[in-house]
Amino acid sequence: MAKRRPPFEIAEQQVQAGTQTSIKLPVARLYNDTPMELHVEVLHGKKDGPCLLVCAAIHGDELNGIDICRRLIKKINPARMAGTLMVVPIVNVFGFIHESRYLPDRRDLNRCFPGSERGALGSRLAHLVYTELMQRASHIIDLHTGAIHRSNLPQIRANLSEPDAKAMAEAFHAPVILDAKQRDGSLRATASKLGVPTILYEAGEALRFDDTSIKTGLNGILNVMKMLGMTQRRGSRKKYEPVIANSSYWVRNEYDGLIIFRIRLGDIVSKGQTLAYSASPHGEGEETIRSPSDGIVIGVSNIPVANGGEALIHIARYDAEKIGDADEVLDAFMEDFEPRVL
Template identity: 75%
Template sequence: MAKGQAAFEIADQRVPAGSQRSIKLPAARLYTDTPIELHVEVFHGVKPGPTLLVCAALHGDELNGIDICRRLIKKINPKRLNGTLMVVPIVNVLGFIQQTRYLPDRRDLNRCFPGSQRGTLGGRLAYLFYSQLLQRATHLIDLHTGAINRSNLPQVRTDIRDGDALQMAEAFLAPVILHAKERDGSLRSTATDLGVHSILYEAGEALRFDEASIRTGLNGILNVMKLLGMAQRRGSRRKYDPVVANSSQWVRNELDGLIISRVRLGDRVTKGQILAYSASPHGDNEEPIRSPFDGIVIGMSNIPIANEGEALFHLAKFDRDRMDEAGEIVDAFIEDFEPRVL
């Protein structure tokens, strides 16, 4: 054990300084009596420092974060680490098995925190995560994607009133930071109540891998670790500073029909600009869907049909004097990750 750095204790196990250990927490059982376990990779550094918790697949169909965690685990050397890193690639194991966002009882695990030992399945899983992992953390990075058939531009969401969390969000280097208050029962809300500084990374679409989203997420975590003094990294490029959006809004369909989109993810739009047409399949009616303000498309539906009231385009709203800057930042990000023809 390195001098001055005690072993890290979790689930009645000790992780010596300068070592890595896989911890399996009993979480639930299938109907077949097969045990389901929450797998945690713990890296305990040789010197004191923060305890960073990185987790993915809180919604079981959100896969990008799982591959981000897989790549992160391969990069960490505990002998060159300050503090402790806990990585949970799959939180909602039951949802992941079924390739669904929810738990078997259709509850959203991200509305069950801090949970209860004697509550619903979601409450019990949330309490396990809360009591064994979150309470040991000083910082949290929660990895997400868009819902099924919806894509998100890489973005970090946090309460920018938390100065430490805002610094994490800026260091992450996703093109957009979205000011977002915590929702009751969410992991991020519970983390805030504990004094754990947290950010949420959103990128890509459920049940799909997206290389740009994965690479941005991996680089972002390593950047945050450098910010926290946990590890050094080489070759980190900083081509832009992320821009903060103080609010966002989903634009919804007003008529049932086919959706003929006129914008793409990451596009800069102006107030009144036509985002899409809602068209009758019989060809006798096309109604324009317009942007309610100047903004950037940070999320959108991938299904070209929609009923009245369905969310189609998620627009981030920026201060007027930063709108051009925001557009340039997003353009630079997209150019970096644009597929190249070899």
């Protein structure tokens, strides 16, 4: 008779092999004495395997990841899974309630890790996530969107010098992988110090659901789980190899005025190409905004007015000799994930 897999222990609770349990971790009380809890859905497979943490809404207004988590929980049957899946749809519960990126004291939770049990509110929440979840995880996928009024092309950010993180990034099957630096105090940087391979998924805009971003994210997580041997189910078959970018930058407005964009997310641009025009609202003329280099548009501002110095277009640099390949990647991605017109 096969030996039964031991239960998964978290917050003094046990999750039996082949089952799913909702765990609520006390975070704090609001000043009206309302308790706040961190909701963790634990799916503990029947077979041994990795422990994957999937979390969203570290920034409380980034909603796409929440729906990705909701759909993921419905897709996975722990009785047919190896390893353990911890899903946290809303990490920054305070920001989510207020439809805000930040905590009530205006701090960025993703600069508070690993946190402290006796620190400020953000530090305490980060410490809870660090001790109860990150230290139990063998792999992490952190779900994000662009900031408010900014849209991001579906992309993975990871430290590609870490072999396991690179393997996760490639398996995810997003059109672009950005070899991105880790920022002090972030979940990803803290996980790296723990030796836990972590990738960050960016897609869409804050306070908005975007179907393409959500489908790409769900497919990506399923692909990573299959690569890790947790499930037999994959999100989608690979039709392309992702574009790997080594750096990125924001093109900023050098003028004041209305912004007339001439590019879209995912466009391949060349050095000197017209990206947009900055036009006077009084019809006195317009200035051309050009691309400083070859690259791919991975982020755009959605506000068509800007003062001088404001960020407008996020461009990722990659090998110019692979421009044709990048076109094919984006075409294949759009074919897979763009909503169908009925």
